[in-house]
Amino acid sequence: MLAGIFTDLRVAAMTANAKRFAGGFKPVWHNQLLADFPLIFLTEPQAAVVLGVKPSTLERWRYASKGPSYVKIGGGVRYRPNDLSAWADANTVIPLQKRIS
16 A cells, blocks of 8 residues: 555656756655655554554554654544654663663
């Protein structure tokens, strides 16, 4: 499912890139793709796979106001990949031994 979404976005990004570079086509790299299309949303099951947890865990975190930021679109919950990454970074634990060094 994600492959189809990213394929569509990649084609759109290549079209945008082709117009941007009048001298010819230049490939779009992953970070450029995200910069061109910041509104990529993941469903709850997709976000759960990214974080390595069950969808029910994300649901529990939402109700407890603990987990990553999410967006309500219609009746559905969606997650931005950048929000998942930021939440993971904010919850990174540095072992004591590394902090002392």
